[in-house]
Amino acid sequence: MSEVTFRELRNPPPMVINFAKAVLRATVKPGKSPTLPDVGLRLNDVALDEKHLAAYRKVCGFAADGKLPVTYPHMHAFPLHMALILTDGFPFPAMGLVHVRNSITQYRPISEKEQLNVKCYLGNLNKVDKGYEFSIFTSISTGGERVWESESVNFFRTGGGSGSKKKDAPTPEPAKNTVEWKVPGDTGRRYGAVSGDRNPIHLYPLSAKLFGFKRQIAHGMWSKARCLAELQNQLPETAYTVDVQFKLPMFIPATVKFENTEVKGGSDFRLLAKDGIKPHLAGQIRPVES
Template identity: 75%
Template sequence: MSDVNFRELRHAPAMPVNFAKAVMRARVKPGKNPQLPNVGLRLNDVGLDAGHLAAYRKVCGFSDDGRLPVTYPHIHAFPLHMALMMEDGFPFPAMGLVHVRNSITQYRPIAEREQLNIKCYLGNLTQVEKGYEFSIFTVVSTGGERVWASESVNFFRGGGSGVKADKGSRGTPEPVTDAIEWKVPGNTGRRYGAVSGDRNPIHLYPLTAKLFGFKRQIAHGMWSKARALGQLQHELPEEAFTVAVQFKVPMFIPATVKFAREEKDGGLDFRVVAKDGVKPHLTGQLRPV
């Protein structure tokens, strides 16, 4: 991060502008030797809107406890993520990327009246079997104290190495038994899009999703993570912890899904699976730091 050239922003990038640029860059190709631009974005003194926070809590299942939901800073970082992918020299089309993994470390609970300083930058470009993966890193501080950090791993399909990664021996997962059932309405993508700014057409309506090859709209991955942590809200540690998730099979909505958790290695493992109790939409691990 020390070599990143950070640019200070006066206000958050407008998401409609970001999406318009993404459409214009839809034909960008990575070439044979893609490189990430050595840039970062910084946005200071981000004040939080009570109405926006309440809407986020409602759609993601968090209760009002005077603290920010652990996934909430991502909402304020996402416009910076999009803006980074609009930078000159960024080698991939943003509309063709898939969010495959996300890890958040919360160093302490964040009070809802604290102002946030946010910085984001790119890194870890890796060629994988079927394409490329890269990370967007985010660090959030308040009053000079680092309180939150994340890594969002995105995948571009195409130009891969063809070499399969050794994932070890993985048996068929046991169906969940002690699970909580969620009913996920068909408007979840529109409701989450309204508070997150992520109005990607694949999340909105059956027709707009079909334009991109989906049979109907799918839930946002970060909504699934937030909803899982909303379910676990009263079990989250007071001390520092990391919660990592892997996004698996898309969740077509409306849907009935199941949430299961178990204590493991001093923390929690959790899953969001289809109604059959097996097909995974999300797997996650929460561990103390």
């Protein structure tokens, strides 16, 4: 990939316009040898919106403590992510993408009062079984200091592939020592109102059925945020990375079970269906090696 050319923005791209463009680009095809545009976006001096932060904390379960929730900077990055995948020359339709993995590294707690500089760009396009994966990278700084970064890995299905199934995979043991949550059916609409991600698959049963789902599903980044809200008082004050792998969709309303296990150097957590077996999300928290 060539050197990225960044474009400075004065304001976040309006999500209404982003989704309108997504509809217009719904028929985009990747072709035989897709490539990613060598472009990036910058948005500087992003200040706190207290009402927005309060709404985010409420829907995700974070307590107010004077610091930004570790997943909150993604709210500033997501409109830029959308604008990047709607750039001329981007090879995939936005509506056909699935968020499969997300990694966040926070180098230190971020105060609510700090102004943030946000930088996003594309990379790591790879052909995988049944489609393509690519990454959207985000780096956030304040006062010239890098404080937060992430990698969001997305998948576009083209079909084909080996089609092999893991018939001999052992049945996982039910989780133990879990915390049970009730996830209301309006969670997708509430999180969508805060994040701007009003993808129809998250909103109503009818709109989700138009895209092949039996009813609406929870946002992956809401699931990650809700897990980290449960662990808020246990998260490190020093630099750490939290990786998650999104598994089966969570149809809402739902009853789910959260499990956290301390391991050497960090912790592993899972978000499971009511049966304590079917996985919605798996995550790992690890310190950043100095």
